[in-house]
Amino acid sequence: MTLILAMLLDAAVGEPKAIYSRVPHPAVLMGRLIGWADNRFNQGEDPKSDRRRNGILTMLALAIGALILGKLLTAFGPLVEILVLAALLAQRSLVDHVRDVANALRLSEGDGRMMVARIVGRDTSAMDGPAISRAAIESAAENFSDGVIAPIFWFALLGLPGLLLYKITNTADSMIGYRTERHRDYGWAAARFDDLLNLIPARLTAALIAATHQVFHGWPLLVRDARQHRSPNAGWPEAAMARALNVALSGPRSYDGEMRDFPYVNVDGSHNANPDHIDAACTALWRVWGVVLGLALLLTLF
Template structure:
């Protein structure tokens, strides 16, 4: 079971700056591949077809690369190392915790810290808005950056992990409803939705169960309020177990958006203490998944 050492290695070391300040991170290389494909093929009259073929090509290439690496001498070792690199548990906790630490210094420090992990406007955020943004990012990225890649590595080995990561990278870069990418990025967005369907719901279960919450009704109720078919599940679970109201109004590119509240019954005057609790929830959920992996090994 190669997932166990990969998770432990990622949890212990994260992403050492001494290495990635000198070498390009695999995720960066994936981003370059997607960027090249966007420039090369996002043109012409049938951009949706081009996007479908591009996403298929990226996925097939990622699968083939995973198979080649798995068959190399010391293949299991390479698979563990690459999986550990592409999991993001420790780095996620560090980035979210940095927001709490900065917010304790000043509101402006908190705004600058949260701007590194979210895409919304941060310049006019108050302290609760900074905290909400950090906690939402923690929940969504636990699913996208930890549980989903671990799930696909467990199911389909390194090829499955690489297919997931290239798809998730493509979705983050071109899966947007903009004039340039609405058609070309359609396949990337839909394939990412498909690959995240089970992991997002599994993440919600891990968050809830690891905190002793066994009532799925409020999580199911609020998960559907999210604009994403998947991200609402871990976000709703995090809101419930921390008893904080998440989502709600925010601004993107100067435009105010009135999103509905997730767990509106929860507290709204929140700050660094609640971010600390979200970081603890990340580790508890990670540990719960680790226990599942151990049980699968025992079976």
């Protein structure tokens, strides 16, 4: 019942500004801790070996701390569990941010580029309408796995300790898991551990999207596309969403001024994604969310 109530609370209120304008969001607190550790420990006489060792120790300390904190919070009872889980789910906020891109793009490509830049890390200045739409849909699919299905999975498996372990790892990966000069070694452990924790949830997300949109018969092709993706996990929900909407996703894009020739996911789908496709992706997220809620209810009853 804790999971059901938390899902409903998140769906109803999302991230209320009245609260988070006064107190930091739990993910913000996690980010501050990771940022402090990055500034303090991402250094060493031998940049490669020392930074990788420090990164491993940092990730180990964060993981242990998350497990201990989760255990302590559990002792305060189900109300605290519901509030923490609801705060760390991202269904309502994700859908709202993605739908904002569709609404902005209907006004102009400039508005669409400005809005999509808030949810993706790639260069957006030269994006046309289809590229903006693809980016929004990809963000919807990937973040649905990271922000909804994976937290639910780890909470269902290990309770609040599992949830906090996943969230601190995922936050660390998003901050220091990039293969930049500064974080290539120090962020290695965070990136690899995040890959491990998302291994099952990413594939589960793909299966849920495929099953709820009658595209499960294309599973072998979905698997093929997912394995071509640059990420070991993000390709799975993206490939499923691409087939659910019959659009081509991923493909060439620019990072830090450098154009990268990534392969398309579902290359035979439409290459002219538009705001209607973004809206359809948001509807898909709610459909899968509803199925997960129903499954949670059945498990609670029986």
